[in-house]
Amino acid sequence: xxxxxxxxxxxRDEWLxxxxxxSATGSQPEMGQQIVRALADLVESPAGALWVxxxxxxxxxxxxxxxxxxxxAEEPVESAxxxxxxxxGWVVNLEEYRSSPLRYGDLELPEWLRHTPHAWLxxxxxxxxxxxxxxxxxxxxxxxxxxxxxNDLLKTAARQAASFLGQMRAAEA
Numbered sequence: 001x002x003x004x005x006x007x008x009x010x011x012r013d014e015w016l017x018x019x020x021x022x023s024a025t026g027s028q029p030e031m032g033q034q035i036v037r038a039l040a041d042l043v044e045s046p047a048g049a050l051w052v053x054x055x056x057x058x059x060x061x062x063x064x065x066x067x068x069x070x071x072x073a074e075e076p077v078e079s080a081x082x083x084x085x086x087x088x089g090w091v092v093n094l095e096e097y098r099s100s101p102l103r104y105g106d107l108e109l110p111e112w113l114r115h116t117p118h119a120w121l122x123x124x125x126x127x128x129x130x131x132x133x134x135x136x137x138x139x140x141x142x143x144x145x146x147x148x149x150x151n152d153l154l155k156t157a158a159r160q161a162a163s164f165l166g167q168m169r170a171a172e173a
Contacts, residue, residue, distance in 0.1 A: 031168050032064025035161045036135055039123055040066065042153055043144055045137040047118065051075060052125075052133035052165070060133060068138060073112035080108045085124035086131035091154050092122040093146045095139075121146070123154050125162035132162050 036048040047067035051060040059074040060082065075082055084107045085092070094113075097104055113119060118138040125133040135158070144150065 031165060033066050035125075035165060036064055036066045036137075038161065039135050039154065039157060040137050042157060043121065043137060043146075043150060044140040044142055045120065046141055047138035049136050050125075050133060051136070053077065053131075063133070068136075069117070071112065071116065073110070075110060075112075079110065080106070081110055081113065081122070082131060085122065085134055086126065086129070089124055089126060089155065091124070091146070091151050091158075094119050094121065096146070121154070123158045125158050125165065127159075127162050127166045132166055135161075 032050045032052070036050050040046070040048045047065075049065040049068045049071065050063050052063040053059070054061050054074070057077065059076050061074050062071045065071070081092075084090070084104070090104075092104065092107070094109075097107070097109065101107070113122070113136070116136060119136050120139040121137040123135045123137065124131055125135065
């Protein structure tokens with residue numbers, strides 16, 4: 001079915017814009033916000049936040065946010081959400097989860113995420129099999145059908161973003 005599908009994106013343009021957005025900054029806080037903006041721009045999301053593993057490696061904490069409130073929540077590395085993102089690599093569509101939770105197996109969303117205003121997509125940021133963080137994107141400005149094409153684009157972009165972030169964190173350590 002993918003071969004006869006009319007693509008929504010001009011991948012060359014999207015990739016060039018995404019890469020330029022990621023490489024436009026130097027510090028980790030700025031990089032975090034750029035990652036959120038770059039991912040959000042792919043799906044017309046007006047806001048988002050980035051969670052990364054803390055220095056102790058025990059939990060994911062908010063490291064950056066863009067047009068979304070700051071959140072002090074911590075997500076344990078071995079929680080249901082963290083494990084699901086790490087093991088599946090799936091983008092979690094929270095609208096779909098609310099209407100068809102069985103599609104996500106045994107995943108139970110943490111309380112803080114269920115109460116995050118306008119949360120729409122949870123995008124894992126992984127390098128290899130290592131989940132270094134995740135982004136939460138707010139509901140898009142216009143109705144977007146989150147199909148295989150959108151999921152593939154987000155997963156691919158998130159892997160590149162995770163690589164940028166991982167290299168930056170290693171250089172700062």
